[in-house]
Every structure is written in C-alpha cells, then in structure tokens.
Amino acid sequence: MHCKSWVFSRNANAYDLVRADQPLPDALTPNAVRVHVKAISLNYRDIIAWRNLAGRQVDKRVPASDGAGEIVAVGSDVQQWKVGDRVAGCFFQTWQSGPFDLAHHKNDLGGTLDGMLQSVIDLPETGIVEIPPSLSFEQASTLPCAGLTAWYSLFTRGGLVADQTVLCIGTGGVSIFALQFATAIGARAIVLSSSDSKLERARVMGAWETINYREHPQWADEVWKLTDGHGVDHVVEVGGPGTLEQSMKCVAASGHIALIGVLTGFGAPNTSLFPLLARNVRLNGIYVGSRDKFIEMNAFIESKQIQPSIDQVFSFDDAPSAFEYLQSAKHFGKVVIALK
Ligand SMILES: NC(=O)c1ccc[n+]([C@@H]2O[C@H](COP(=O)([O-])OP(=O)(O)OC[C@H]3O[C@@H](n4cnc5c(N)ncnc54)[C@H](OP(=O)(O)O)[C@@H]3O)[C@@H](O)[C@H]2O)c1
Structure with missing residues (x-):
C-alpha cells in the first residue's frame, strides 16, 4: 500500500503545500491502528500554520488535525478496534480526560505530529474515537477540532443549559457548531456575520437573532437590546x-466567555478588562478538548441527529485550493477534502 500525502514546505516567508507520497512502513506497532483516511477538514489553525502567522515550525509536517476514515489494520495488542471500524483522530493524541496538561502540547495532530492530510495514518489505539454512525466520513471529519472546541467551550467549561443565550461570532467552523449545539438543547443563539446571506443561512439553521457586524461595528449595543439589557x-x-x-x-452578569480564537490577530486587546470583574464573568481559555468529551459529544450528535454544516468539498489532489478557499473566508461552516 502507498500513502498519498501533502506536507508543508518552507519558503521565504511561510510554507508551500507540496506532495510527498511515500510507501507505508510495513510494521504496525502493537498498540496502533492503521486508518485509511476518507476525509479531512480544515481549520483556521491550518491557515495560521500555512501562512506562518504564529511563527510555528512545521516544515515537512503533514497538515490538518481533523480527519475521519476506516481502520484497515490493527496492531497485535489492540483489543478495542477491528478492521472496518469508522473512526476519527483526536486533536491531542494524549489528552484522554480531565484537565489539560502542558505535555499535550507536543501531541497535536497537524502541528507537532503529522496530521490527517494523507491517505493512510497510523495512530495509537487511544488516539481515535468511533464516529457517529449517522454521519458520512466527510461530516465526521469536521468534529475533532471545530466540533469538540464548541462542545468543550459550551458544555464542559461553560455549563450551557436550555433557555440561556449564546453569542456566535462569525459563521466559521467553530461558530456554526456552537449554533447547532445551542439550538439542539433549546438555548438561543445570536449569530454575528459580515454577510447578510450567511446570516440568512444561520436563521434557517435555528439562530434566534442575527447581527451584521460590518453594519454594526458596535454590535454589543445590538446584543444588549436583543437581550433586553440582560446580555448573553x-x-x-x-x-x-x-x-x-x-x-x-x-x-451578562455571571456570564461566560470562552476565549478560543485569534481571527483578529495575536496582539493584546486595547481595552480595559474591568467589565469582567464588575460582572463576575468567567473567562475560560480553551484549547480544543479531551478524548472522553469527544466521545460524549458524538453521542449527543447522534441522539440529536445533528448534521455538521459543510460548505464545499475539494478533492485530495486539489487540497491547496481548499486552503485558499478557507483563507478567503467565503465559507459557511466547514471546508472538507475528500479521498476516494
Ligand atoms: N483554542 C482552540 O482550541 C481553537 C479551536 C478551533 C479554532 N480556534 C480558533 O478559533 C478561530 C475560528 O476558527 P475556525 O476554524 O472556526 O475559523 P473559520 O472557519 O476560518 O472562520 C472564519 C470566519 O470567522 C469570521 N470572522 C473573521 N474575522 C472576524 C471578525 N473580525 N469579527 C467577527 N467574525 C470574524 C468570519 O465569518 P463571516 O464570514 O460570517 O463574517 C469568517 O468567515 C480561529 O482563530 C482559530 O484559530 C481555536
């Protein structure tokens, strides 16, 4: 068997994407499984790496944390998996449960470790989860980073319950999962976007209210009005x-901010943090989530029959176009790359 793959290749300022197909290593280690990757999904994180926005060293690294596929071989000691099982890789290969530990930083797919943008990957048996049976591989490929980050933020760290309000900033991968999860438990989602047509799509998916953040750069005032002075x-x-x-x-007072992203850059906010104190707000830094929460999320997705929102699917050979498309921010939800 041959492994098709893309890797980052250093250029003057950032990275190119180049093909680096290679033969597979013969031996599978005793506790590993071999996965035939069927679909990969991209995250803004992949743009950060590709465009070298954070100065991370990823030369010769296979990109992408997120992918799903089918097990084609299991190591001699593997008990819990069998050939044919439908699985996704975990963003952090070592974070099984409990609080985050700095050691996990060295075990992220598509960052420190080679990621999913390849046709075959060997992963530890504890570095995968079963995907929800009702989802296609393409849909399931969106879960490991974008889905789990939204889940971990809202439920694990945030304690979201029905009738609360959730503010989703933009209509990218994490935000649309947040909209879907909030709506599925009877919470009310307010969605921000630069595009009225994307806001219309969000409404069709169940958004309670929408705000165009280009038309309303002071969108907090709009949120305040929509929530009758309660806040989100x-x-x-x-x-x-x-x-x-x-x-x-x-x-809102006693509300929660899940601090997740860097779409506006890596600098310091030029603002007072005083509102956090004055309102007794919880500010939680989020870095994806643990494997047990991934399993928990998948059960929820299956029980609520949630369908991840895929904007476009690109072929494996056309993977650079998928990166360009995600960077353009024309998408709504997720951008996926499929392998035959
Ligand atoms: N900490 C973690 O564990 C973690 C996990 C996943 C993602 N992230 C981070 O979270 C962020 C989102 O990731 P993603 O993969 O979901 O991104 P994405 O799919 O690329 O989302 C991009 C969308 O965000 C919206 N956006 C861009 N600039 C904005 C601005 N100034 N104000 C409001 N909305 C804006 C736009 O939506 P409209 O087109 O609708 O305006 C844009 O289409 C990234 O910074 C990523 O690095 C962090």
Whole structure:
C-alpha cells in the first residue's frame, strides 16, 4: 500500500503545500491502528500554520488535525478496534480526560505530529474515537477540532443549559457548531456575520437573532437590546483581541466567555478588562478538548441527529485550493477534502 500525502514546505516567508507520497512502513506497532483516511477538514489553525502567522515550525509536517476514515489494520495488542471500524483522530493524541496538561502540547495532530492530510495514518489505539454512525466520513471529519472546541467551550467549561443565550461570532467552523449545539438543547443563539446571506443561512439553521457586524461595528449595543439589557450568557469568542472589547460589553452578569480564537490577530486587546470583574464573568481559555468529551459529544450528535454544516468539498489532489478557499473566508461552516 502507498500513502498519498501533502506536507508543508518552507519558503521565504511561510510554507508551500507540496506532495510527498511515500510507501507505508510495513510494521504496525502493537498498540496502533492503521486508518485509511476518507476525509479531512480544515481549520483556521491550518491557515495560521500555512501562512506562518504564529511563527510555528512545521516544515515537512503533514497538515490538518481533523480527519475521519476506516481502520484497515490493527496492531497485535489492540483489543478495542477491528478492521472496518469508522473512526476519527483526536486533536491531542494524549489528552484522554480531565484537565489539560502542558505535555499535550507536543501531541497535536497537524502541528507537532503529522496530521490527517494523507491517505493512510497510523495512530495509537487511544488516539481515535468511533464516529457517529449517522454521519458520512466527510461530516465526521469536521468534529475533532471545530466540533469538540464548541462542545468543550459550551458544555464542559461553560455549563450551557436550555433557555440561556449564546453569542456566535462569525459563521466559521467553530461558530456554526456552537449554533447547532445551542439550538439542539433549546438555548438561543445570536449569530454575528459580515454577510447578510450567511446570516440568512444561520436563521434557517435555528439562530434566534442575527447581527451584521460590518453594519454594526458596535454590535454589543445590538446584543444588549436583543437581550433586553440582560446580555448573553455565553460568548464563543473566536475573534480575539479585536472582538473581546465588544464581547465583554455584552456578556451578562455571571456570564461566560470562552476565549478560543485569534481571527483578529495575536496582539493584546486595547481595552480595559474591568467589565469582567464588575460582572463576575468567567473567562475560560480553551484549547480544543479531551478524548472522553469527544466521545460524549458524538453521542449527543447522534441522539440529536445533528448534521455538521459543510460548505464545499475539494478533492485530495486539489487540497491547496481548499486552503485558499478557507483563507478567503467565503465559507459557511466547514471546508472538507475528500479521498476516494
Ligand atoms: N483554542 C482552540 O482550541 C481553537 C479551536 C478551533 C479554532 N480556534 C480558533 O478559533 C478561530 C475560528 O476558527 P475556525 O476554524 O472556526 O475559523 P473559520 O472557519 O476560518 O472562520 C472564519 C470566519 O470567522 C469570521 N470572522 C473573521 N474575522 C472576524 C471578525 N473580525 N469579527 C467577527 N467574525 C470574524 C468570519 O465569518 P463571516 O464570514 O460570517 O463574517 C469568517 O468567515 C480561529 O482563530 C482559530 O484559530 C481555536
């Protein structure tokens, strides 16, 4: 068997994507499984690596944390998996459960470890989960980072319950999962976007209210009005320094901000943090989530029959176009690459 793969290759300022197909290693270690990858999904994180926005060294690394496929071989000591099982890789290969530990930083797919943008990958038996039976491989490929980050933010760290309000910033991967999860338990999602047509799509998916953040750069005022002066109970903060001020202005007393993203850059927010104190707000830093929470999320997705929102599917050979498309931010939800 041959392994098709893409890798990052260093250029003057950032990275190119180049093909690096290779023969498979023969031996599977006793506790590993071999997965035929059927679909990969991209995250903004892959753009950060590709465009070298955070100065991370990823030369010769296979990109992408997120992928799903079918087990084609199991190591001699593997008990819990068999050939034919439908699985996804875990973003952190070592984070099984409990609180985050710094050691997991060295065990992230598509960052420190080779990721899923290859046709075959060997992973530890504890580094995969079964995918929800009702999902296609393409749909399931969206879960390991984007899905789990939204889940871990809202439920594990945030304690979201029905009737609360959730602010989803933008209509990218994490935010649309947050919309779907919130709606599925009877919470009310307010969605922000730069695009009215994307806001219309969000409404069709169950958004309670929508705001165009280009038309309303002070969108916190709009959120305040929509919630009758209560504010939102949870903010899915994927914007970072450029949106945190507005998020703090519209979070409810005793509310929760899940600090997730850096869409507006890596700098410091030019704003007072005082609203956090004055409102007794919880500010949780989020880094994806653990394997046991991935399993928990998958059970929820299956029970609620949630269908991940895929914008476009690219072929494996056309993977660079998928990166370009995600970078353009024209997408709604997820961008996927499929393998035959
Ligand atoms: N900490 C973690 O564990 C973790 C996990 C996953 C992702 N992240 C981070 O979370 C962020 C989102 O990731 P993703 O993969 O979901 O991104 P994505 O799919 O690329 O989402 C991009 C969308 O975000 C919206 N956006 C961009 N700039 C914005 C701004 N200034 N204000 C409001 N919305 C804006 C736009 O939506 P519209 O087109 O609708 O305007 C854009 O289409 C990234 O920074 C990523 O690195 C962190």
